[in-house]
Amino acid sequence: MNYKPLLILLGEPYSVFIELFLKTYKKYILKDKIKIPIVLVGSYQLFEAQMKYFNYNFKINIINEKNINKVKNNKKINIIDVDHKFKNIFEKKSSYSNTYIKNTFKVSLKLLQNNKACGLINGPISKKKFLNKRYLGITEYLTSLTKTKETSMLIFNNKLSVCPITTHLPINKVSKNLSIKKICSSVIRLNNFFKNKLKVKPKIAILGLNPHCESNSLVSEEDKIIKPALMSLKSKKINISGLFSADTFFLKENYKKYNLVIGMYHDQVLTPAKTLFDFNAINITVGLPFIRISPDHGPNESMVSKNISNPLSLIKSIDFFRRINAI
DSSP, X not given: OOOOOEEEEOOOSSSSHHHHHHHHXXXXXXXXXXXXXXXXXXXXXXXXXXXXXXXXXXXXXXXXXXXXXXXXXXXXXXXXEOOOOOSSTTOSOOTTHHHHHHHHHHHHHHHHHTTOOSEEEEOOOOHXXXXXXXXXXXXXXXXXXXXXXXXXXXXEOSSOEEEESSOSOOHHHHGXXXXXXXXXXXXXXXXXXXXXHSOOOOOEEEEOSSGGGOOSSXXXXXXXXXXXXXXXXXXXXXXEEEEEOHHHHTSHHHHTTOSEEEXXXXXXXXXXHHHHHTTOOEEEEETSSSEEEEESSOOOGGGTTSSOOOOHHHHHHHHXXXXXXXX
Protein backbone atom coordinates (compact mmCIF):
# COMPACT_ATOMS: atom_id res chain seq x y z
CA MET A 1 0.00 0.00 0.00
CA ASN A 2 1.23 3.49 -0.87
CA TYR A 3 0.93 6.01 1.93
CA LYS A 4 1.10 9.77 1.75
CA PRO A 5 4.13 11.05 3.63
CA LEU A 6 3.93 12.41 7.14
CA LEU A 7 5.63 15.80 7.48
CA ILE A 8 7.78 16.59 10.50
CA LEU A 9 8.72 20.24 10.75
CA LEU A 10 12.00 20.64 12.63
CA GLY A 11 10.89 23.75 14.51
CA GLU A 12 13.10 25.93 16.67
CA PRO A 13 16.81 25.63 15.73
CA TYR A 14 17.86 26.07 19.37
CA SER A 15 15.95 23.16 20.86
CA VAL A 16 16.29 19.46 21.66
CA PHE A 17 14.10 18.38 18.74
CA ILE A 18 16.75 17.17 16.28
CA GLU A 19 18.25 15.11 19.09
CA LEU A 20 14.81 13.65 19.82
CA PHE A 21 14.19 12.83 16.17
CA LEU A 22 17.53 11.05 15.85
CA LYS A 23 16.70 8.90 18.88
CA THR A 24 13.24 8.22 17.49
CA TYR A 25 14.64 7.28 14.09
CA LYS A 26 17.07 4.78 15.61
CA LYS A 27 14.70 3.32 18.20
CA TYR A 28 11.42 3.37 16.31
CA ILE A 29 11.42 4.38 12.65
CA LEU A 30 14.51 2.53 11.39
CA LYS A 31 13.34 -0.69 13.01
CA ASP A 32 10.38 -0.65 10.63
CA LYS A 33 7.89 0.15 13.36
CA ILE A 34 6.17 2.52 10.97
CA LYS A 35 5.48 1.96 7.27
CA ILE A 36 4.60 5.50 6.29
CA PRO A 37 7.38 7.58 4.68
CA ILE A 38 8.40 10.43 6.94
CA VAL A 39 9.66 13.67 5.45
CA LEU A 40 11.45 16.28 7.54
CA VAL A 41 11.04 19.95 6.66
CA GLY A 42 13.98 22.06 7.77
CA SER A 43 17.65 22.87 7.35
CA TYR A 44 19.67 19.98 5.94
CA GLN A 45 22.96 21.58 7.03
CA LEU A 46 21.80 22.10 10.60
CA PHE A 47 20.32 18.61 10.79
CA GLU A 48 23.47 16.97 9.41
CA ALA A 49 25.74 18.98 11.73
CA GLN A 50 23.75 18.05 14.83
CA MET A 51 23.56 14.43 13.68
CA LYS A 52 27.36 14.27 13.59
CA TYR A 53 27.57 16.01 16.96
CA PHE A 54 25.40 13.30 18.53
CA ASN A 55 27.51 10.59 16.83
CA TYR A 56 24.92 9.25 14.42
CA ASN A 57 25.74 8.31 10.86
CA PHE A 58 22.38 7.87 9.13
CA LYS A 59 21.99 8.30 5.39
CA ILE A 60 20.07 11.39 4.32
CA ASN A 61 17.90 11.73 1.22
CA ILE A 62 17.39 15.36 0.16
CA ILE A 63 14.12 15.73 -1.76
CA ASN A 64 11.96 18.60 -2.94
CA GLU A 65 8.29 19.47 -2.98
CA LYS A 66 7.82 18.13 -6.51
CA ASN A 67 9.15 14.61 -5.92
CA ILE A 68 7.78 14.04 -2.41
CA ASN A 69 5.36 11.39 -3.68
CA LYS A 70 8.30 9.29 -4.86
CA VAL A 71 9.44 8.77 -1.26
CA LYS A 72 8.39 5.22 -0.34
CA ASN A 73 10.29 4.28 2.83
CA ASN A 74 12.48 5.43 5.69
CA LYS A 75 15.70 3.59 4.93
CA LYS A 76 17.20 7.04 4.61
CA ILE A 77 16.17 10.18 6.48
CA ASN A 78 14.10 12.13 3.96
CA ILE A 79 14.33 15.90 4.20
CA ILE A 80 13.09 18.93 2.28
CA ASP A 81 15.86 21.47 2.74
CA VAL A 82 14.82 24.91 3.94
CA ASP A 83 17.68 27.40 3.99
CA HIS A 84 18.87 28.60 7.38
CA LYS A 85 21.97 30.65 8.10
CA PHE A 86 23.72 29.87 11.36
CA LYS A 87 27.19 30.38 12.85
CA ASN A 88 27.21 27.39 15.17
CA ILE A 89 24.95 24.37 15.49
CA PHE A 90 23.56 25.31 18.90
CA GLU A 91 23.10 28.99 18.28
CA LYS A 92 20.96 30.52 21.00
CA LYS A 93 19.97 33.66 19.13
CA SER A 94 19.76 34.25 15.40
CA SER A 95 18.14 37.03 13.40
CA TYR A 96 17.33 34.41 10.77
CA SER A 97 15.40 31.96 12.97
CA ASN A 98 11.94 33.51 12.62
CA THR A 99 12.18 33.68 8.82
CA TYR A 100 13.42 30.10 8.75
CA ILE A 101 10.56 28.78 10.91
CA LYS A 102 8.03 30.76 8.88
CA ASN A 103 9.39 29.22 5.67
CA THR A 104 9.18 25.68 7.07
CA PHE A 105 5.50 26.25 7.85
CA LYS A 106 4.98 27.74 4.38
CA VAL A 107 6.45 24.65 2.68
CA SER A 108 4.53 22.24 4.93
CA LEU A 109 1.15 23.96 4.55
CA LYS A 110 1.52 24.11 0.77
CA LEU A 111 2.09 20.33 0.64
CA LEU A 112 -0.88 19.69 2.95
CA GLN A 113 -3.16 21.99 0.98
CA ASN A 114 -2.16 20.17 -2.22
CA ASN A 115 -3.02 16.84 -0.55
CA LYS A 116 0.56 15.55 -0.81
CA ALA A 117 0.91 14.67 2.88
CA CYS A 118 -1.27 12.97 5.49
CA GLY A 119 -0.53 15.29 8.39
CA LEU A 120 1.94 17.45 10.25
CA ILE A 121 4.06 17.09 13.35
CA ASN A 122 5.91 20.24 14.27
CA GLY A 123 8.86 20.45 16.59
CA PRO A 124 8.72 22.88 19.51
CA ILE A 125 8.84 26.58 18.76
CA SER A 126 9.62 29.46 21.10
CA LYS A 127 6.30 31.29 21.12
CA LYS A 128 7.82 34.39 22.68
CA LYS A 129 10.48 34.78 19.97
CA PHE A 130 8.56 33.55 16.94
CA LEU A 131 5.02 34.79 17.54
CA ASN A 132 6.10 38.09 19.13
CA LYS A 133 2.68 38.53 20.82
CA ARG A 134 0.82 38.35 17.51
CA TYR A 135 -0.80 35.02 18.42
CA LEU A 136 -1.39 33.23 21.72
CA GLY A 137 0.32 30.07 20.46
CA ILE A 138 1.05 27.85 17.46
CA THR A 139 -2.53 26.55 17.69
CA GLU A 140 -3.81 30.07 16.96
CA TYR A 141 -1.06 30.72 14.41
CA LEU A 142 -2.06 27.71 12.32
CA THR A 143 -5.74 28.47 12.79
CA SER A 144 -5.12 31.88 11.24
CA LEU A 145 -2.84 30.64 8.42
CA THR A 146 -5.36 28.01 7.34
CA LYS A 147 -8.28 30.45 7.72
CA THR A 148 -10.01 28.01 10.05
CA LYS A 149 -12.83 29.52 12.12
CA GLU A 150 -12.29 27.63 15.36
CA THR A 151 -9.90 25.03 16.74
CA SER A 152 -9.31 23.34 20.08
CA MET A 153 -6.14 22.33 21.91
CA LEU A 154 -6.29 18.67 22.91
CA ILE A 155 -3.58 17.16 25.10
CA PHE A 156 -4.07 13.51 24.26
CA ASN A 157 -3.18 10.42 26.25
CA ASN A 158 -4.72 6.97 25.81
CA LYS A 159 -5.86 6.95 29.44
CA LEU A 160 -7.04 10.54 29.78
CA SER A 161 -7.03 13.60 27.55
CA VAL A 162 -7.55 17.22 28.55
CA CYS A 163 -8.59 20.41 26.80
CA PRO A 164 -8.38 23.99 28.07
CA ILE A 165 -11.17 26.23 26.73
CA THR A 166 -8.75 29.18 26.80
CA THR A 167 -5.16 28.50 25.81
CA HIS A 168 -2.13 30.71 26.51
CA LEU A 169 -4.01 33.54 28.20
CA PRO A 170 -2.95 35.40 31.34
CA ILE A 171 -5.14 34.38 34.29
CA ASN A 172 -6.69 37.83 34.58
CA LYS A 173 -8.12 37.49 31.06
CA VAL A 174 -9.58 33.99 31.34
CA SER A 175 -12.99 34.93 32.71
CA LYS A 176 -13.62 37.54 30.01
CA ASN A 177 -12.80 34.99 27.31
CA LEU A 178 -15.27 32.33 28.43
CA SER A 179 -18.69 32.02 26.86
CA ILE A 180 -21.45 29.46 26.52
CA LYS A 181 -20.87 29.33 22.77
CA LYS A 182 -17.11 28.81 23.10
CA ILE A 183 -17.51 25.95 25.58
CA CYS A 184 -20.25 24.25 23.57
CA SER A 185 -18.50 24.50 20.20
CA SER A 186 -15.24 23.18 21.65
CA VAL A 187 -16.87 20.19 23.37
CA ILE A 188 -18.89 19.31 20.25
CA ARG A 189 -15.75 19.54 18.11
CA LEU A 190 -13.82 17.26 20.45
CA ASN A 191 -16.71 14.82 20.85
CA ASN A 192 -16.87 14.47 17.05
CA PHE A 193 -13.09 14.03 16.86
CA PHE A 194 -13.16 11.16 19.34
CA LYS A 195 -16.07 9.48 17.55
CA ASN A 196 -14.84 9.96 13.98
CA LYS A 197 -11.07 9.58 14.35
CA LEU A 198 -10.70 7.35 17.41
CA LYS A 199 -13.98 5.42 17.11
CA VAL A 200 -14.71 6.18 20.76
CA LYS A 201 -17.81 7.78 22.24
CA PRO A 202 -16.05 9.77 24.94
CA LYS A 203 -17.08 10.20 28.54
CA ILE A 204 -16.42 13.87 29.23
CA ALA A 205 -15.97 15.73 32.51
CA ILE A 206 -16.13 19.52 32.80
CA LEU A 207 -14.46 21.57 35.53
CA GLY A 208 -15.58 24.82 37.11
CA LEU A 209 -13.44 27.94 37.13
CA ASN A 210 -13.50 29.06 40.75
CA PRO A 211 -12.28 27.14 43.82
CA HIS A 212 -14.92 24.54 44.71
CA CYS A 213 -16.98 25.89 41.76
CA GLU A 214 -18.04 28.79 43.99
CA SER A 215 -17.58 32.55 43.92
CA ASN A 216 -18.28 35.45 46.29
CA SER A 217 -19.64 37.43 43.35
CA LEU A 218 -23.37 37.78 42.94
CA VAL A 219 -23.20 35.83 39.68
CA SER A 220 -20.32 33.39 39.20
CA GLU A 221 -18.87 32.14 35.91
CA GLU A 222 -20.26 28.73 36.88
CA ASP A 223 -23.84 30.06 37.12
CA LYS A 224 -23.63 32.47 34.22
CA ILE A 225 -21.63 30.47 31.66
CA ILE A 226 -20.45 26.96 32.52
CA LYS A 227 -23.66 25.42 33.90
CA PRO A 228 -25.81 26.72 30.99
CA ALA A 229 -23.21 25.32 28.56
CA LEU A 230 -23.33 21.98 30.38
CA MET A 231 -27.13 21.84 30.16
CA SER A 232 -27.02 22.69 26.45
CA LEU A 233 -24.47 19.95 25.76
CA LYS A 234 -26.51 17.37 27.69
CA SER A 235 -29.54 18.27 25.59
CA LYS A 236 -27.50 17.33 22.51
CA LYS A 237 -26.99 13.82 23.95
CA ILE A 238 -23.29 14.38 24.63
CA ASN A 239 -22.03 12.19 27.48
CA ILE A 240 -20.76 14.97 29.75
CA SER A 241 -20.75 15.29 33.54
CA GLY A 242 -19.99 18.08 35.99
CA LEU A 243 -19.37 20.55 37.33
CA PHE A 244 -16.30 19.22 39.13
CA SER A 245 -13.92 21.13 41.36
CA ALA A 246 -10.41 21.05 39.88
CA ASP A 247 -8.68 20.60 43.23
CA THR A 248 -10.07 17.08 43.79
CA PHE A 249 -11.03 15.85 40.34
CA PHE A 250 -7.68 14.31 39.39
CA LEU A 251 -7.69 11.82 42.23
CA LYS A 252 -7.50 8.26 40.85
CA GLU A 253 -11.08 7.28 41.58
CA ASN A 254 -12.35 10.27 39.60
CA TYR A 255 -10.33 10.72 36.44
CA LYS A 256 -10.27 7.02 35.53
CA LYS A 257 -13.99 7.22 34.77
CA TYR A 258 -13.49 9.62 31.87
CA ASN A 259 -11.79 9.91 28.47
CA LEU A 260 -11.65 13.70 28.33
CA VAL A 261 -11.56 16.56 30.84
CA ILE A 262 -12.58 20.08 29.84
CA GLY A 263 -10.94 22.86 31.86
CA MET A 264 -11.35 26.60 31.69
CA TYR A 265 -7.70 27.58 31.44
CA HIS A 266 -4.30 26.19 30.46
CA ASP A 267 -2.64 25.19 33.73
CA GLN A 268 -5.88 23.97 35.29
CA VAL A 269 -5.71 20.81 33.16
CA LEU A 270 -2.19 20.71 31.72
CA THR A 271 -0.44 20.72 35.09
CA PRO A 272 -2.19 17.57 36.39
CA ALA A 273 -1.99 15.88 32.97
CA LYS A 274 1.78 16.40 32.76
CA THR A 275 2.18 15.29 36.36
CA LEU A 276 0.27 12.08 35.66
CA PHE A 277 1.73 11.21 32.26
CA ASP A 278 5.07 13.02 31.95
CA PHE A 279 6.11 12.83 28.26
CA ASN A 280 3.40 10.31 27.38
CA ALA A 281 1.09 12.91 25.85
CA ILE A 282 0.77 14.83 22.60
CA ASN A 283 -0.72 18.19 21.64
CA ILE A 284 -3.32 17.92 18.85
CA THR A 285 -4.96 20.89 17.16
CA VAL A 286 -8.53 19.75 16.52
CA GLY A 287 -10.48 21.51 13.79
CA LEU A 288 -7.79 22.17 11.17
CA PRO A 289 -8.20 20.75 7.64
CA PHE A 290 -5.47 18.22 8.56
CA ILE A 291 -4.16 16.49 11.67
CA ARG A 292 -1.52 18.63 13.37
CA ILE A 293 0.39 17.30 16.36
CA SER A 294 3.15 18.71 18.49
CA PRO A 295 5.06 16.71 21.09
CA ASP A 296 4.00 17.90 24.52
CA HIS A 297 7.20 19.72 25.45
CA GLY A 298 8.87 22.98 24.52
CA PRO A 299 12.32 23.73 23.07
CA ASN A 300 13.80 22.77 26.48
CA GLU A 301 16.77 25.09 26.08
CA SER A 302 18.36 23.98 29.36
CA MET A 303 18.95 20.51 27.89
CA VAL A 304 20.11 21.48 24.40
CA SER A 305 23.24 19.55 23.28
CA LYS A 306 23.29 17.35 26.42
CA ASN A 307 21.89 14.22 24.74
CA ILE A 308 19.63 13.36 27.69
CA SER A 309 16.16 14.27 26.36
CA ASN A 310 13.33 11.74 26.25
CA PRO A 311 11.83 11.03 22.77
CA LEU A 312 8.63 9.38 24.08
CA SER A 313 6.29 12.24 23.16
CA LEU A 314 7.60 12.34 19.57
CA ILE A 315 7.20 8.57 19.27
CA LYS A 316 3.62 8.89 20.55
CA SER A 317 3.00 11.71 18.06
CA ILE A 318 4.04 9.53 15.13
CA ASP A 319 2.19 6.51 16.48
CA PHE A 320 -1.07 8.50 16.71
CA PHE A 321 -1.25 8.50 12.92
CA ARG A 322 -1.19 4.72 13.05
CA ARG A 323 -4.10 4.74 15.48
CA ILE A 324 -6.30 6.84 13.20
CA ASN A 325 -5.45 4.61 10.21
CA ALA A 326 -3.47 7.27 8.38
CA ILE A 327 -0.57 4.82 8.29
